[in-house]
Amino acid sequence: MGAEKLIKDFEAIVGAENVMSSETDRHAYSYDAAVLDPVVPALVVRPDTSEALGLTTKLCNEHGIPLTVRGAGTNLSGGTIPHPGGVVVLTNGLNRILEINEEDMYAVVEPGVVTATFAAAAAKKGLFYPPDPGSQTVSTLGGNVAENAGGLRGLKYGVTKDYVMGMDFWDVNGELIKTGSRTVKCVTGYNLAGLMVASEGTLGVFDKIILKLVPPAQAAKSMMAIFPSMKAASETVAAIIANKIVPATLEMMDNFTIRAVEKFRGAGLPVDAAALLLIEVDGHPAQVEDEAAIVEKICKANGATELKVAKDAAERDAVWQARRDALPALAKLKPTCVLEDATVPRSKIPAMIEALEDISKKLDLTIGTFGHAGDGNLHPTILTDKRDKAEWARVEKGIDMIFDKALAMGGTLSGEHGIGLAKAKYLEQETSRGTLEYARRMKSVLDPKGILNPGKILSLQDLG
Amino acid sequence: MADIKKLAELFKELDDQLVGCMKCGMCQAVCPVFGQTGRETDVTRGKLALLDGLANEMLTDAEGVNEQLNRCLLCGTCQSNCPSGVKIMDIFLKARAIMTGYFGLSPIKQAIFRGLLSNPKLFNSLMGMGSKFQGLFTKKVDDLLGSSCARFNAPVIKDRHFNTLAAKPLHKIVPEMDSPAGSSGLKVAFYTGCVIDKIFPHIGEAVLDVLNREGVGVYLPANQACCGIPALASGDTKTFDKLVAHNIRLFVEGDFDYLITACATCTATLKELWPRMFSGDSSLKYDIEQLEKKTMDISQFLVDVLKLEPIEGNGDRTVTYHDPCHLKNSLGVTSQPRAMIQAAGCTFKEMDEAGTCCGCGGSFNIAHYDLSKKIGSRKAENIMNSGAQTLATSCPACMLQITDMLSQKEAGMDVKHVIELYADGLCK
Known part of the structure; x- marks a missing residue:
């Protein structure tokens, strides 16, 4: 059989111990962190030299075998889910x-x-x-x-x-x-x-x-500010930046997320707060002192009901623990957790938050929102159970609506999670038919047999 | 195929727990086995995906899945770091039980679990004979560590450096005990556990010595049986249930405030697995729950309950500490053993990766010695790099593994249980 010969060829390139063809091995590389159906590859190979990686790529192309490169498989948009009959190429042997x-x-x-x-x-x-x-x-x-x-x-x-x-x-x-x-x-x-x-x-x-690489900041100061409304928190974000201060981190959490985190950790977050900002300024010690003072003033002027400035490393860690807890705390509430990353211009955050609340009510979905307020990259997190078919249909509708809203506000489909399989169908909506055609023409020349991670970014369905 | 269908049905029972895994892959950062191999089937996310694949009939190679399922130390590090709080240990133990029900228990495990472990008297007398004759097959390699190796090529022992069976097990030294509470006003039950009884009786003596010194009464019933973890880890719930019932019936006879053990694995088994995994005589459920509440590790008892006073005199022995998985991951006990080392007057030095598994994993060490040795070697290097003279820990099973690793590396260090440091005044 041809498959046997092919396995031998791959073994000659990467060594027999680095070719995995058993059912269990193949099944274990059929998914990533996206909530999508698994696709089992035909073979998994792990080159551990640069040359072996090049020869693996060449061999796949010669035989027209789809090739999906995989690192840790933490992708949230299905970018590392292989193509049927394809080969998964692991990079963890190339970690120097x-x-x-x-x-x-x-x-x-x-x-x-x-x-x-x-x-x-x-x-x-x-x-x-x-x-x-x-x-x-x-x-x-x-x-x-x-x-x-x-x-x-x-x-x-x-x-x-x-x-x-x-x-x-x-x-x-x-x-x-x-x-x-x-x-x-x-x-x-x-x-x-x-x-x-x-x-x-x-x-x-x-x-x-x-x-x-860059030189690290010499000093940093973290604080947590609590607000009676998402609007007040968003206006604070805008005011900080309007004052020419660019914090190293500027994170936001909504009431649902605050309650989830408090239930999870019990660190004393105010469960009735509508919104919470976590802010860190860094740089030269003198600049950090100045900026922290201004940020504090802006928070208060915009209606912050409470403001905690971390006095030492332990308090600073406690501030960021709350942020690190956001996803785990939400994820524990329901079996399935759909983490989105539609992104809008910073000034549109209040409108986006409102839209999310509206979608959640209209479709009867549980959505917790936290994220990078400073760069407009929110993480609306839909909590569901993918086995509940009726609710899952509403989740899919909700995702469509989130994208519609984000695009209508001049935003983008994905701030940082990628397009992969999950969002390929929305790409034209944000760009144009011509843009997709341009990308396809480029891809067809660079990869004439279409072996490189097919179906990701450019959907295969409307290839024409 | 009909059989696979049946198996799939059984695995469907795990569906509610399996669905909680969001496949984020964060377990890759902490799994000691994955750390060595980098293979997805070795990390929890991969194993859960395989079980899910079986449940949903996407896989047909049940034997292959079973093999992967057993390539796990059950150290629980993934569970204590899992962002979505999946009850991984429950899933793995239940899955192993389903697999054993399906494939049957290997003849050798049947002989050991059902023939030996279930009969403490027989187990004890056979081990007693073993201790007399073991010198014929083994020779000493490291006096400081008390380790030995095989005299000639032996298939299971391979190149291990191991602690031999004690000449006199604890149950011969102290057959039983029921002393009243002394000056502390407290009385504890002492569950010895097999490794302390048969290989390290001195740890048991050290426990009794300190309890006596502190005016604590002791209930030590004769004829104690194994806690059941080896059987449960091999999916033999029948033997597990039998052992739990045997032990519970022994301990309900006593009247005590706490039950203490000096074995991290036994403590975790009594506290976590007896209440959750026992499926035998339901009239024992209440007693199991009551006992669970009273159970604690010896250092936890001495530090948290007795508020142990530091012993007089300060020596210059430097000691580093290895966190047994079953104390750190299962029970969150990390500060008390360190406090005991300091109370014993030792100079404490933290090592790198103190909370990383030593690679023992009970029968994992037997089935996957090469992998176990790689993980253990890294542990040994961290221990040696700490610059300490002595490695202390709270689990006799970890002591066996670490002794093997340090002995093979000729580290020139010794391995002690924290209670030995305190009882014997080793740092004075």
């Missing part, structure tokens, strides 16, 4: 930090390095890698780049794309493509590294990534 350069403040990494491991290694050398997606203790840098992952520090420090200086990646023919450089400035050719960011594994297979 090749260089951390303190003089020029950059690092070179393989795609399977875990985000938090890398950030800790950079911190050991006195440098700072800011992107901090919620899954950072397990997520991989290759996955972060492929999804353009964000995190809590987006407002001041930007997201993954702001730290990609260059990369080497394999094209479908097994050619190593080099783009970008170790220099701050580089205009040599097309910015292909920029094209690779958020490409979700559909345009090339990452081999090495050059990441920018």
Whole structure:
């Protein structure tokens, strides 16, 4: 049979121990963190050298086998769910930090390095890698780049794309493509590294990534402010930024989430508060003092009923514990937890919150909302049980409505979770038919057999 | 296929618990087995997906799933870090019971669990004979650790460095006891557990010594049986139920304020698994619940209840501490053993990854020794890098594993139970 021969070919490239073909192994790579149906791949391979990764890509292309690259499988939009009959290519055998350069403040990494491991290694050398997606203790840098992952520090420090200086990646023919450089400035050719960011594994297979590092802030101050309405909290956010202060983090929680977190941790959050802001300013100690004082004043002027400034590391940790608890606390309430990330311009947050409340009432859905108020990236979290078919239909309707509202406000489908399989059908609504056609034409030239993570971003249904 | 259908039906019972896993994958950060292999089938998310696959008839290879299910230390680290609070240990133990019901118990496990463990008297006398003859097959390798290895190539023992059976088990040294409360006004029951009884009787003596010194009365019934965890972990609920019932009937006879053990695994089994997993004689349920409330680890009792005074004199012995999974993950007991080390006058040094599993996992160590050894090696390196002279812990099963690892690395360190440090004044 052809399959046997193919397995032998893959074994020759990556070694027999790195080819998994049993039913159990294949089933264990059929899903990611998105609430979508699993798809079982035909084979799972784990290259542990750069060459093996290139040869794997080439072999897949020669046989027209769909290829899905997988890091930690924490994707929330189905970007790592394989294609039927396809091969899953694991990157956790490629997890070496090749260089951390303190003089020029950059690092070179393989795609399977875990985000938090890398950030800790950079911190050991006195440098700072800011992107901090919620899954950072397990997520991989290759996955972060492929999804353009964000995190809590987006407002001041930007997201993954702001730290990609260059990369080497394999094209479908097994050619190593080099783009970008170790220099701050580089205009040599097309910015292909920029094209690779958020490409979700559909345009090339990452081999090495050059990441920018920055000096860490010398001081930071955290505070928690409580508001009688979401409107007051949102106006505070707008006022802080209007005062030319850009906090490192500016997070919001609605009443439902506050109650869930309090029930979960019992740390004394006010359960009748309508909204809560968690704010951290960082920088030079003197600047931090100044900015913290102004933020405090703005909060009070905008109706904050209570304000707690963390006095030491333990209190600072308690502030952020509340934020870290948000998702687990909500997730425990119901079996299924659909975490959305539709994003709107900051000024539209009050309108978006209102729209979410409206959707929740209209469709009788439980929605808790928290998220990155500073950058307009909210996480409406729908709590449900996917086995309840009637409610699930309403959840799907609710997701449609959330996207409609976000787009109507000039927002976007996804702030940081990606399009994947889950949101491909909405893409035209935000962009245009022409945009999709342009993307398809590009993809068809770079990947003529369509092997690179088919169906992600560009839906297969309306391929014509 | 008909059989797979039947099995799927059984696994459907777990559906309500399985559905709670949101597949976030955060367990990848903490699972010691996944840390070594990087394979999704080795991490909890993957295992739960496999069980779900069986329940929904997406998989046909039940044997393959069973094999993966057993590649788990049951250390519970995933459960204590699970963002959606999935009751992972319940699922795994129930799944193992379903698998054992379906595939049957291996003949060797049948002989051990149903023939030996269920009959404490027979178990004791066989082990007694074993302790007399073991010298023929083993030789000492490390005096400090008291470890031995096989004299000639042995299939199960492999290259292990192990603690041999004690010449005189605890039940021979102190057959039973029922002393009244002394100056403390308190009386405790002492559940010894198999490893302390048969391999480390000195830990048991240390417990009795400290309790006596502190004026605490002791109820120590004869003929105690295994707590049942080895049987339950192998899906043998029949033996588990039998052992729980045997022990409960022994302890309801006594009148005491607390039940203490010096074995993290026994403590966690009594507190967590007896109430939740016992499916035998329902008239015992009430007694099990009452006993659960009284059960605690020895250091928890000494520090939280007795408010232990530090002993006189301060030595320069430096000690580091390994958190047994069954105290840290299952019961959240971490500060009391450290407080005891300091109360014993030792200089305490925290090691890296103190709360990471040692890799023992009971029968995991037997079935997957290579993997167990890799996890244990990392533990040993962290212990050695701490710069301490002595490794202390609160679980005799961890002591067996860590002794093996340190002995193989010729670490020149010794391994003690925290109660030994205190009782023997080792830091004075």
